[in-house]
Amino acid sequence: MKLDKVRWGIIGCGDVTEVKSGPAFQKINNSELVSVMRRTGELAKDYAKRHHVPKWYDDADMLINDSDVNAIYIATPPGSHMEYTLKAAQAGKPVYVEKPMARNYAECQEMIAACEKAGVPLYVAYYRRAQPRFLKIKELLENGAIGEIRFVSTTQYRKNTEETKNIHELSWRVQPEIAGGGLFFDLASHTLDILDFLLGPITSVQGFASNQAGYYSAEDMVSGTYLFESGVHGIGKWCFTAFVNEDINEIVGSKGKISFSMFGNEPVKLTTKQGIEEWNIERPKHVHQPLVETIVADLTTDGGRCPSTGLTGARTNWVMGEMVKNYYR
Secondary structure, three states, X not given: OOOOOEEEEEEOOOHHHOOOOOOHHHHOOOXXXXXXXXXXXXXXXXXXXXXXXXXXXXXXXXXXXXXXXXXXXXXXXXXXXXXXXXXXXXXXXXXXXXXXXXXXXXXXHHHHHHHHHXXXXXXXXXXXXXXXXXXXXXXXXXXXXXXXXXXXXXXXXXXXXXXXXXXXXXXXXXXXXHHOOOHHHHHHHHHHHHHHHHHOOEEEEEEEEEXXXXXXXXXXXXXXXXXXXXXXXXXXEEEEEEOXXXXXXXXXXXXXXXEEOOOOOOOEEEEEOOEEEEEOOOOOOOOOHHHHHHHHHHHHOOOOOOOOEHHHHHHHHHHHHHHHHHHHO
16 A cells, blocks of 8 residues: 555544644655544544644544545544544555554454455554664664673552542543553553564563552552563563652663663663763654654555554553453453
8 A cells, every 4th residue: 555645634633642643744744634533523623723634523434434534543542442443444544543552452453354354554653663762772782782681670650640549530541441451551551562672572471460559440550570582581560559650671681781761761871891871862742753754654655664563562462461361350
């Protein structure tokens, strides 16, 4: 599938599309944002006006079947990702879907099958795969900066927030029927996906999830270990009702280690017997833009440039499902 120009339509033009993603579609060569949709029509109209988008809808089907739209960005919560992906595929339009890809691995498989049957590409918004910060880490690993890779460890703590305490206005991010799980699915998905990007697929997982604080029904604590296809070991722990925010990842090798945060702007740090080197690499203003550039290149040239596809996104859903299956069985 080759397009002269990618004409995007957004389903769910909410907060994530204001700065992180939406403007990027209008700033890339051979790409434009031509239509947006939100269930509340006045909000869609307001978004379209502020972002200079020609069309708006309050009905997703109308956007999907708009002949001016030839690619769909699904920016809704995960509970509707599969539904809209199947409809977009049926309409013959490439799909770019927010992360996590779906609520569970089975839904991911249905999405992949539908897009393959329709002959349309499926991309997932794990945008860190294309950001300079994480490309630098990949470069260091591939150049042997830490020797043979032995293991990776992840520690993420988060303080509880008001949106997860108010049972009357509970965030969709901690409603498993919408999100697939709790904040682990929303936040740890980024980490597990970037580890897949840096170290290859995870093939074996042992995890344990529980709810310790009782603010909501979803898990709020997850810990586990995993083995990568390459033989690298991994260990992770995520707590979303801690006293402090902390975000540390370390990849340890035979000659050194690389330390980095997933969500902060702390420098990427390389520690070897020669000492410590650091790289301060700011995230892009529109964090999706580098990845969307690869998608546009995929769709308008000879393809093969986008590092985040339905196949890679589904792998992350599988790992998360294995980590929490004791809690949701």
